[in-house]
Amino acid sequence: MKKYLLFMVHAHLNFRKAEIESLADLFNIESIDYSKYSDQSPFLIADLKNDEEASTWIKRSILTKAIYEYWGEGETMEDLHKSIKEQPYTEKYIKDYELDSFKFEFETYKGNSKNNNVDRVKQIESFRYLDFKGKIRMKDAKQIYTVIEKYQPVSENIGGDKPVYHYFGRLVQRSNRSAMEKYDLKKRPYKGTTSFEAELSLVSANIAQVKPGTIMYDPFAGTGSFLVAGGHFGALVIGSDIDGRMIRGKGAQASINSNFKKYGESEKFLDVITMDFTHNALRSDLMIDTILCDPPYGIRESIKVLGAKNPEKFEGKEDVEIDGEKAYLKRDYIPTKKPYSLDALLDDLLQYSTERLPIGGRLAFWMPTANDENIETIVPMHSNLELKYNCVQDFNKWSRRLLVYINRGDGYNGSTNAGKQRTSNFRDRYFKNFN
Ligand SMILES: C[S@@+](CC[C@H](N)C(=O)[O-])C[C@H]1O[C@@H](n2cnc3c(N)ncnc32)[C@H](O)[C@@H]1O
Structure with missing residues (x-):
């Protein structure tokens, strides 16, 4: 030594x-x-x-x-x-x-x-x-x-x-x-209000142990900041987002794909799809090595999933046809969406990770929390997942934390708090300045 x-x-x-x-x-x-x-x-x-x-x-x-x-x-x-x-x-x-x-x-x-x-x-x-x-x-x-x-x-x-x-x-x-300069958001062709800064997205990919030649998935890809970070460390990356505008970008010169081209890393970019994470269409036998993401905080947009807020309004209308074709099969069909809670979405993310990650594989995601003294931060837990890191980035009245879990499998018997209200009203409280 x-x-x-x-x-x-x-x-x-x-x-x-x-x-x-x-x-x-x-x-x-x-x-x-x-x-x-x-x-x-x-x-x-x-x-x-x-x-x-x-x-x-x-x-x-x-x-x-x-x-x-x-x-x-x-x-x-x-x-x-x-x-x-x-x-x-x-x-x-x-x-x-x-x-x-x-x-x-x-x-x-x-x-x-x-x-x-x-x-x-x-x-x-x-x-x-x-x-x-x-x-x-x-x-x-x-x-x-x-x-x-x-x-x-x-x-x-x-x-x-x-x-x-x-x-x-x-x-x-x-x-x-030096990678921080290469991936600096100021110089990135395709970015948006949700893009995540270069330094901490690369750090997240390191803590998530993204590995060369393995598959990394970002289920809430947005403008693809974490896909870029994963690609930098050699992973083959797949992303999805419920918002097709994010996935499509703004033309050939400003899309997730064009970012990868600019960085000379196109071969790392498998693809992105428009998809509600909770109605996941990735083949169930597709082995995903790492999941790294930034789920919606519900600040800029409320959290939505596919489905109807008032299902009774749609009863019997499933088979509506337009020009002899089922309406929901047409390319320009816009499915209805209903509000969903961040707690439920994070529970879904934990469950999905236990089903898709190999034993020892890591799930890493960012979660927003208010800094009120009287409110305890409850971190989502799943009985198959070991919470390995809980790294806080503090802003003034709120913070976000990178939560990193290791999939330990069925025999792990860790604690669980699925279904519990944890991150309630973050959006409302954010707009009321946490007062
Ligand atoms: C905080 S942003 C992620 C931003 C991303 N890291 C980037 O670099 O731009 C959260 C994303 O989750 C997407 N989203 C919200 N609900 C979703 C759902 N049910 N399924 C998939 N994506 C969803 C939003 O459209 C948004 O782009």
């Missing part, structure tokens, strides 16, 4: 550990001691087999910056050098890389970006004792040695001027944060 230093993003703290843990589990990496993880710190030292394992773990991560082979740490630069010289493996590391081209980089945490008082050249020279013999290359250096400085910030928004701690390591793998 070797020591590695993980440098994480200090944001979305409710999601950060879930992401690295899910990725480690996905790649069967069992040696990480999470007892050392703290939401207060962006650093974690982990024992891993080798660089390959470190790289596999982190290259998909969104809430991590990079992983380094650990060389040492200390409060001051002097302490840091002392620590590097004392590590038993330093001599071997130097031998392993001494002929490689290299460069030095500096990373800061909570530092003041306008601070020009640091003499980086002098700092680099202080590592002279490592005696690397390779060429210094600013571009395409084979090894990148990094000093990470931790500062004491002056206030929440003002970074500090003097580092209070230092780490040193050799870069092994940068994370996948």
Whole structure:
């Protein structure tokens, strides 16, 4: 085992550990001691087999910056050098890389970006004792040695001027944060009011353990944000939505399909269909590996499913024909819809997941909740599903949470609360500003 230093993003703290843990589990990496993880710190030292394992773990991560082979740490630069010289493996590391081209980089945490008082050249020279013999290359250096400085910030928004701690390591793998730019909604051809931002949709796909070459389904696909995230991680994606306008998009240049084309990932896009999730038409023997979605919050639209609000009005009219063809078989037929509750829809989603996911497969979805102190948040539960994560993203008066379940099968006997009222009146209360 070797020591590695993980440098994480200090944001979305409710999601950060879930992401690295899910990725480690996905790649069967069992040696990480999470007892050392703290939401207060962006650093974690982990024992891993080798660089390959470190790289596999982190290259998909969104809430991590990079992983380094650990060389040492200390409060001051002097302490840091002392620590590097004392590590038993330093001599071997130097031998392993001494002929490689290299460069030095500096990373800061909570530092003041306008601070020009640091003499980086002098700092680099202080590592002279490592005696690397390779060429210094600013571009395409084979090894990148990094000093990470931790500062004491002056206030929440003002970074500090003097580092209070230092780490040193050799870069092994940068994370996948650059994907956030590629999938940035501002640059996406087809999007809408329901589109989900790039960062947390990619994080959701990581926590859901979306795998290359497997099938991912989003039953409430809308403009396809989660399909794009799933496709990015190599899954073959299928979506459905009750609203055909979402599925069709706005012409050839602005549709879910055209988004996939723009990203050069068309082969990941299986298809999308207009369909009420509760009248699901996907073949019952189609194995779905992961379900990832953002069910309707009922904010912009009330929740509807196929059916009649007043069925008696339609009695005997099932067989109405137009031009000799059954009305409901015509292409332009618009079926009637009736209101439905978010609680019932989520119960349906849990039940469907137990029927379609393999044992160990993950269901991940977002659920809105009000932040009223006197109302307990009740998370939907199903006896076959283990609730693995409940990650909250807080807005002012409401929050949404990513709920992640693992299908454990019939013998699991977990708790259940199907049929219970849980998310009542979220829409009404949202529009009344939760007063
Ligand atoms: C919060 S939006 C999802 C947005 C999506 N993540 C995106 O990227 O645009 C919820 C979607 O669920 C759809 N929906 C509502 N009721 C549905 C139902 N019964 N079956 C399928 N889709 C439904 C809505 O049309 C809406 O597009």
